[in-house]
Amino acid sequence: xxxxxxxxxxxxxxxxxxxxxxxxxxxxxxxxxxxxxxxxxxxxxxxxxxxxxxxxxxxxxxxxxxxxxxxxxxxxxxxxxxxxxxxxxxxxxxxxxxxxxxxxxxxxxxxxxxxxxxxxxxxxxxxxxxxxxxxxxxxxxxxxxxxxxxxxxxxxxxxxxxxxxxxxxxxxxxxxx
Amino acid sequence: xxxxxxxxxxxxxxxxxxxxxxxxxxxxxxxxxxxxxxxxxxxxxxxxxxxxxxxxxxxxxxxxxxxxxxxxxxxxxxxxxxxxxxxxxxxxxxxxxxxxxxxxxxxxxxxxxxxxxxxxxxxxxxxxxxxxxxxxxxxxxxxxxxxxxxxxxxxxxxxxxxxxxxxxxxxxxxxxxxxxxxxxxxxxxxxxxxxxxxxxxxxxxxxxxxxxxxxxxxxxxxxxxxxxxxxxxxxxxxxxxxxxxxxxxxxxxxxxxxxxxxxxxxxxxxxxxxxxxxxxxxxxxxxxxxxxxxxxxxxxxxxxxxxxxxxxxxxxxxxxxxxxxxxxxxxxxxxxxxxxxxxxxxxxxxxxxxxxxxxxxxxxxxxxxxxxxxxxxxxxxxxxxxxxxxxxxxxxxxxxx
Numbered sequence: 001x002x003x004x005x006x007x008x009x010x011x012x013x014x015x016x017x018x019x020x021x022x023x024x025x026x027x028x029x030x031x032x033x034x035x036x037x038x039x040x041x042x043x044x045x046x047x048x049x050x051x052x053x054x055x056x057x058x059x060x061x062x063x064x065x066x067x068x069x070x071x072x073x074x075x076x077x078x079x080x081x082x083x084x085x086x087x088x089x090x091x092x093x094x095x096x097x098x099x100x101x102x103x104x105x106x107x108x109x110x111x112x113x114x115x116x117x118x119x120x121x122x123x124x125x126x127x128x129x130x131x132x133x134x135x136x137x138x139x140x141x142x143x144x145x146x147x148x149x150x151x152x153x154x155x156x157x158x159x160x161x162x163x164x165x166x167x168x169x170x171x172x173x174x175x176x177x
Numbered sequence: 178x179x180x181x182x183x184x185x186x187x188x189x190x191x192x193x194x195x196x197x198x199x200x201x202x203x204x205x206x207x208x209x210x211x212x213x214x215x216x217x218x219x220x221x222x223x224x225x226x227x228x229x230x231x232x233x234x235x236x237x238x239x240x241x242x243x244x245x246x247x248x249x250x251x252x253x254x255x256x257x258x259x260x261x262x263x264x265x266x267x268x269x270x271x272x273x274x275x276x277x278x279x280x281x282x283x284x285x286x287x288x289x290x291x292x293x294x295x296x297x298x299x300x301x302x303x304x305x306x307x308x309x310x311x312x313x314x315x316x317x318x319x320x321x322x323x324x325x326x327x328x329x330x331x332x333x334x335x336x337x338x339x340x341x342x343x344x345x346x347x348x349x350x351x352x353x354x355x356x357x358x359x360x361x362x363x364x365x366x367x368x369x370x371x372x373x374x375x376x377x378x379x380x381x382x383x384x385x386x387x388x389x390x391x392x393x394x395x396x397x398x399x400x401x402x403x404x405x406x407x408x409x410x411x412x413x414x415x416x417x418x419x420x421x422x423x424x425x426x427x428x429x430x431x432x433x434x435x436x437x438x439x440x441x442x443x444x445x446x447x448x449x450x451x452x453x454x455x456x457x458x459x460x461x462x463x464x465x466x467x468x469x470x471x472x473x474x475x476x477x478x479x480x481x482x483x484x485x486x487x488x489x490x491x492x493x494x495x496x497x498x499x500x501x502x503x504x505x506x507x508x509x510x511x512x513x514x515x516x517x518x519x520x521x522x523x524x525x526x527x528x529x530x531x532x533x534x535x536x537x538x539x540x541x542x543x544x545x546x547x548x549x550x551x552x553x554x555x556x557x558x559x560x561x562x563x564x565x566x567x568x569x570x571x572x573x574x575x576x577x578x
Contacts, residue, residue, distance in 0.1 A: 026511065028512050056399070057399060059402075059514075059521070059523065059540060060545075062525060062536075064527070077525070081491070083420070086420055102344055109400055110401050110548075111400065111401045111548065113320040113548055118544075119258040122236070136228060136229060137228065137229035139229075147237055153241050167493060170191075171285050
């Protein structure tokens with residue numbers, strides 16, 4: 001049977017009612033599902049193990065930072081892929097930056113290990129239950145999370161550069177360094 | 178497998194192990210990789226990889242650059258096959274802005290991408306030869322790679338970090354010199370390549386070194402997120418070119434080779450066969466190269482012809498808008514993946530309509546599958562670990578972003 005977006009959502013709703021907070025279809029045609037931090041572990045497990053949905057492959061996992069949306073500043077985005085049916089799914093969760101704890105996916109996919117270390121390294125997202133949550137690409141004693149939007153790309157103490165002359169003012173009020 | 182069972186009875190020999198720092202710079206590892214190995218004599222008890230030595234903050238940089246200035250960043254991911262990265266990025270942006278390319282541009286891209294796949298696989302397989310003691314094949318195959326780079330030079334002016342093509346197509350049509358070089362390559366490369374193949378494929382010494390070195394099962398490979406030749410060597414026929422055809426790959430007839438054991442020898446064979454299949458694709462694409470334009474009509478992103486910039490007002494305006502990155506971009510998110518030299522190279526782009534991406538995440542196949550390395554070499558000899566690493570084709574640039 002072909003896997004349509006309606007089927008996917010109905011199946012999730014049937015087994016894990018209320019776990020889909022919001023959904024839409026992105027510009028690239030991939031179904032976006034938003035869930036909560038409390039339910040993400042169960043939902044990932046269900047998506048992987050359900051023989052009908054069969055999202056067995058974790059394509060990528062990445063963090064994101066929206067400093068302006070209060071209470072849901074940080075996010076984690078999972079890309080899942082069902083190879084036999086060739087259907088992709090994007091699963092998102094958002095949570096406050098003050099409490100950046102997310103359950104790990106390493107118990108489901110060993111490949112999540114380095115992916116989660118990377119997002120911890122860059123966004124400070126703490127994956128609870130991760131076997132080895134250390135920085136991976138940056139130096140161990142770095143004391144910031146560089147992919148957060150408040151972290152400047154260049155040294156903020158420099159006075160010899162005026163950003164207005166370099167086209168670096170950001171777009172529509174969104175200030176970059 | 179004999180090496181796998183070696184440590185089953187020796188798990189409690191801690192305290193008698195020697196620590197060996199393999200890397201960060203070591204002549205045998207072809208790149209900046211560090212592995213802290215716990216050794217029992219010649220055998221590896223455990224390995225602890227440290228990565229990030231050449232981290233260049235590409236994802237952060239990309240949030241501060243207009244779209245067309247991100248292409249040079251992608252060059253420096255897998256620098257053995259930069260054109261695939263460049264075009265993967267271009268196609269991501271084209272997906273976001275909804276640009277449809279003429280067939281000719283798509284076929285031209287396929288030719289370039291398959292040439293770079295050949296270059297990528299040639300380096301990998303020639304280096305497996307070097308690591309097993311056969312330097313000769315390497316020197317001959319590097320001459321062939323040199324010819325591929327000369328073709329890139331004809332198309333875009335540079336060789337290694339190509340920055341080839343543009344958002345919306347190719348920067349210029351194939352030149353007569355390119356046509357001559359490609360025809361010559363198609364005529365002479367297969368025979369030379371088979372000579373290289375004959376030197377290694379059934380070579381007793383080579384087989385003794387490679388068969389059973391650094392194996393991984395299909396289940397573990399999928400759990401570890403393997404894609405590309407390394408996954409296919411384990412027996413799973415996942416290929417992005419077939420699964421999600423882009424740039425008209427559905428028009429071409431080619432085989433996706435698979436291995437069985439996922440060891441160094443299978444990875445070698447899969448790459449060898451992929452080179453032959455790439456040649457088939459190039460031949461088909463070149464023979465059927467459609468007439469038409471080599472770029473799409475997307476003036477917001479594609480630089481106008483230089484003579485027009487000097488003589489026409491509209492072209493001048495667009496020229497400045499493109500160069501300054503002041504072009505309107507739709508709000509939205511797209512994921513696009515291409516079959517890179519090492520597997521599924523994905524670009525996850527979130528646009529808020531600004532001149533830069535709001536977030537750009539690279540799915541780098543090397544980064545994802547290199548974490549299986551300690552498991553693959555546990556219990557193996559040190560020399561097999563070197564071989565396993567070169568046959569996985571771990572590229573430091575892609576690993577560390």
